[in-house]
Amino acid sequence: MKHRHHKKPKAKRFNRGSLPGAAPGTVITQTPCTKQSVSVMAFANGDLVDETVDSLDGLKELAETYTVTWINVDGLANVEVINRIGEMFGLHKLALEDVVNVHQRAKVEDYDDHLFIVARMVHLSEKLKTKQISIFVGPKFVLTFQEDEPSDCLDPVRDRIRKTSGRLRYGGTDYLAYALLDTIIDHYFPVVESYGERLDAMDDALMNSDGSTSIHSIHTLRSELLELRRALRPHREAVNALLRDGHSLIKDESRVYLRDCYDHTIQLGDAIDTYRETCSDLRDFHLTAISNRTNEVMKTLTIIATIFIPLGFIAGFYGMNFPNMPALNSQYGYPIVVVGMGLTVATLLLWFHRKGWFD
Numbered sequence: 001m002k003h004r005h006h007k008k009p010k011a012k013r014f015n016r017g018s019l020p021g022a023a024p025g026t027v028i029t030q031t032p033c034t035k036q037s038v039s040v041m042a043f044a045n046g047d048l049v050d051e052t053v054d055s056l057d058g059l060k061e062l063a064e065t066y067t068v069t070w071i072n073v074d075g076l077a078n079v080e081v082i083n084r085i086g087e088m089f090g091l092h093k094l095a096l097e098d099v100v101n102v103h104q105r106a107k108v109e110d111y112d113d114h115l116f117i118v119a120r121m122v123h124l125s126e127k128l129k130t131k132q133i134s135i136f137v138g139p140k141f142v143l144t145f146q147e148d149e150p151s152d153c154l155d156p157v158r159d160r161i162r163k164t165s166g167r168l169r170y171g172g173t174d175y176l177a178y179a180l181l182d183t184i185i186d187h188y189f190p191v192v193e194s195y196g197e198r199l200d201a202m203d204d205a206l207m208n209s210d211g212s213t214s215i216h217s218i219h220t221l222r223s224e225l226l227e228l229r230r231a232l233r234p235h236r237e238a239v240n241a242l243l244r245d246g247h248s249l250i251k252d253e254s255r256v257y258l259r260d261c262y263d264h265t266i267q268l269g270d271a272i273d274t275y276r277e278t279c280s281d282l283r284d285f286h287l288t289a290i291s292n293r294t295n296e297v298m299k300t301l302t303i304i305a306t307i308f309i310p311l312g313f314i315a316g317f318y319g320m321n322f323p324n325m326p327a328l329n330s331q332y333g334y335p336i337v338v339v340g341m342g343l344t345v346a347t348l349l350l351w352f353h354r355k356g357w358f359d
Contacts, residue, residue, distance in 0.1 A: 036075035036148075041161055042066035043169060050162065056081065060088050063141045068173050070161075071141065075148045076100050082145065089143065091136055092116070099145045102132040106234035108241040114138040115249055117177065117238065119184045120231045121153055124191045128224045130231045133184065137177045137249055144180065153187040154180060174254040181239065182261045188232055188268050195225060196271070199278050206286055215286060222279035229272045236265040303352060310344050 040059065042049040044067040053059070063069040076082065076099065086096045095116040098104050109116040117135040122128065133152070136143040146152060157179050160168045168179055198221060239262045243255055250258075318325075318337055327333045352358060 036073070036078050036081060038081070039072045039074070040069065041072075041158065042069040043161060044068070045170070046164060048162065050158075056084055056088070059085070063089070063138075067140065068171075068176055069141045070144070070176060072144045072146070072154075074146050074152075076102070076145065077148065085143065089136070089138060089141060090114070091143075095134075095136070099134040102147050104132055104134075106231075106238045108238045108245075110245065110247060115177070115242075115247060117181070117242075119181060119235060119238070121184050122188055122191050122228065122231060123151075123153075124194060128191070128227055130227070133180075135177060135180060137173050139249065140173065142173050142176050142180070154183055157183050171254075172251065174250045175257070178254050178257050178261065181235075182257070182264070185232075185235055185239075185261060185264050185268070188228070189264075191228065192268055192271050192275070195221065195228075195275055199275055199282070202282055203278075206282060206289060209289065215283065218279055218283045218286060222276060222283075225272055225276045225279065229269070229276070232265065232268055232272065236262065236269065239265060299357065303357060306352075307345055307348055310348070311341050314341055314344070 037052055038056065038059075039052045040049060040062060042062045042065070044065075047066070049062065049066070059069075059071060063071075071085070073081065073085070079100070082096060082099060085091070086093070090113065092109075092111045092114075095109060095111065098116070098118065104118045106120055107118050115135075115137040117137065119133050119135065121131045121133055123131065131147050131152075134145040144154075157168070157176075160166055160179070163169060168175060202218065202221075239258055242250055243258050243262060314337060318333075322328075327336075330336075
């Protein structure tokens, strides 16, 4: 019978585009060549521009015309597009370097005339995946750069912008940046809840001893929770930096909403820590259950061996081939030995019962 060996999923490799010693702000991408798209949502009062553009020529004019212009770039393969947008909106070279190096932790950088925010979106399919999104916030523009995956969790924000009513449509760039951050962080909730459901299922399986839960599955779940915690925890510091460090681009009205976003990061962090502790408890419980089952097997084997030891001794003793052995030629020797063996077994079983070995 072939045994199936579970392979541990490989972690995403740490790749940095620029070589050691390269000049600061060197923008070199290691993203595979895939399709790159640029979408624009620009709005002011009741007007809205919502389109995917093929040319970058009109982006600066849109940003100057409308109150808020959100430009989203999907895919980082084309460095020329990134550099051109950076020159168009005066983005710092160090920030552009962090855009293409997608191993960044969540953070906030202040570059005087614009803010640079890094966040990590999370997605759970067969295993946990995280994706970097870089956000630039200026007086009249919000720029987002995403990795080459085509999907994100920002569709609720787009739908709210398309509605003519609502604070998002009439708010500034700071409120749009808050809405993006809040949506990214809130998307952690269903992922964390799914891990809670898996833990409940594992707990029930261990209690019922149905054998569907293994040390490997518990360890895999705990490793994914650790990865989720590493992705989420820096968001708390990033949001706190927006609250703590005063910046002219972040209005006081938006700070109220950022406090709620900060509270969500605390709730998620506490839930993840609790689930990781639960994984440790389940692992200990699983090992204890295995040890108890092993002890039960050993106890059963011990009872069987203890019963057959005296029987083997009696059979061996009367099986010796000595001609002058007492009762060797007795007519009732065989029945007496069999009855004696039966009484020995009965006595041992009664003694085991009184000791509670059969409970």
